[in-house]
Amino acid sequence: MLDTIFFYLFALLVVGGGILTITRSSAVHSAICLIGSLVGVAGLYLLLHAEFLFAVQIVLYIGGIMVLFLFVIMLVNLDEAARERQFNGQWWLALACVVVVGLQIAWFMRKGAGAFKLAPAAAAAASAAKGNTEAIADALFSEYLLPFEIASVLLLVAVVGSVVMAKKRI
């Protein structure tokens, strides 16, 4: 029962934050609303017994990525931009996409309820036997060793790329 209440609470945060992110005219407000939405997603992770991801979401997404966003927004000073017209003429395209995804949701509603029953007790038992972080570590350093290593190349690319874009002269 409590779970259901929390689900609604976080879902509200996620959707509300998302809607505000894409409608607020000030970029700073958008970023703050996006942080709210990301906190909601983190809460849902907790409900789904993904404690490790909950922590990563807070530390990396909100603490890292969003702070970077805010830095850039402050750096480029968007006061001027906030006064301009905010939306382009593609609202019909956006509307079409929303309708398509809406249809998909309707499908899920109809089909999904029957097809996806959560097995209640077993999940809790599985995660109790071994902590979530421990289970992730086991998988990450055995089965997923290669993606883990190759991700370091990705981070190196990001570092080099940002330096190329930012340094004084090529």
Place this chain on the structure above:
Amino acid sequence: MPASLWPSWAEMLRFLPEIILTVAGTLIMMLEPVLGSRSRRGLGQFALAGLSAALAAAVVADGSPGPAFSNMLVVDGFATFFRVLVLAVGILTVCSSYPYLNREGASSGEYWALLLFSITGQCVMASANELIMVFIGIEISSISSYVLAGYLRDDKRANEAALKYFLLGSFATAFLLYGIALVYGAAKSTNLAVVRAAVEKGEAPLLLVGIAAALMFVGFAFKVSGAPFQMWAPDVYQGAPAPVSAFLSAGPKAAAFAVFLRVFMTAFQGVSDRWAPVVWISALLSMSIGNFAALRQSNLKRMLAYSSIAHAGYVLVAMAARSQSGSAAVMFYLAAYALMNMGAFAVVAHVAGKGERYVEIQDLAGLAQRQPLTAAALAVFLLSLIGVPLTGGFFGKFYIFKAALESRLIWLAVLGLLNSAVAAYYYLRILVVMYMEEPGEVTNGLGPLPLGLKAALAMPVVGLLVLGIFPSGLLDYAVKSAKFW
């Protein structure tokens, strides 16, 4: 838990090309601050050596085929084919970039390092056997490509190209990921073989698999610039530095087609009657949009960009055939296309001059009188792009339409042939300007061809003529390796 975390030597060997590329890229960046300004010019040669070593490693790795790292990777004929292809594209890119960067005064270690990392990502894509590797490979390749596209960051056109490439590329990645998430939910795994088994046995809910395939199609279509998701290509190819445009139209595109083909021919093989019509429509749209838009261009780079959309359409025709010969035709065509497009862009890079001021078709006027060999090379590339016999492009198109006819895609083959006829017009127009008109200001002021560009022109010419006269060697290899289990 496995007994040992240390992978076996056979696994290391199968991953050797990527290891060599990463080490070479890192070394370049470590060497750059240590070296004096004179020896820094040798970094390009170092990148070339790294690529050649990786090419050799890819060929050696083909001797011990099999999966590696708990089925994350698989080395088979298909993987080797695309690894060799992207590495060859890398070598050509280094050859044409070297004089270009010197001319622009923008030579730096980061350029070569990013190029090598991007190719690492494409090698990972070619051998990926698990959607997580597909995803990480695509991202390594794309993120370095975004930066390469905007490498000349004081140039507004390059800025714009990087921005558009980045925003639309990330947008496409999100679609791809959403598709992967649904695949995971439907098939309980992201391993391609497991997904395939689940789909064929009917364990995976068909609806979810269908939506997942559609979302992944959107993601891949963006990456290969297939219609209706092609709109980024003209702006990006026009704005990026010419050698980078050449690279983007050959390397990442070939690797994206490799994963596109592998994912759809393995994981979604069981639902292929459902996705085939979508590929059919996309193929037709890409060919028509690309060719008819290219007709109206006066900017060479933009015209080549539209033509690359059209060529993605031809490749999609072969994919729509859903057969072994179709997959082999895709492989053959991508190899020929990489050669002819890289070559054409190399000529553009030469003629454009410092700051890429001369990129109009009219700027080529009289090139044949001033630099007959350069003009002859460009003529070979253009004839191959048209699909004239004795060039690799002819057999590429021939195998594609043959595969389409074998799979009874008669209308698509007919429309494709009509499209090729339209395309002939705008390629011939360049030939006319080049051979029939008097030399203009641009061609008169043209400097001699630097050594790097000579190599970047000679290798594709030889390759295309070999493919055009003895196509059977490559085709046999492609047919043999286009078997997915």
Place this chain on the structure above:
Amino acid sequence: MTGVPLSWYLILSALLFALGVAGFLFRRNIITVFMSIELMLNAVNLSFVAFSYQLKQVNGHIFTFFVMVVAAAEAAVGLAIILTVFKNRETLNVDEVNSLKN
């Protein structure tokens, strides 16, 4: 944990993804467009974690982890690109960054 069926999580995720797509298509400010992409990625992550919970595996968690790593890398490079655009043009309006010929 009995009350909430998986399909609700999936619907929420689809909704969030749709919001991201809508934001991407009709916002004009480049940074907000980029933030819409972050919304889409979070929708994907939510799906992964929900499926993972249902299947009692951690594979989905690991996928989510990698998505976050990639998102961080993309943000670093993307914001650097946005900064160079701003430096050269003094605008962050998508429609004004359009000098290449149509």
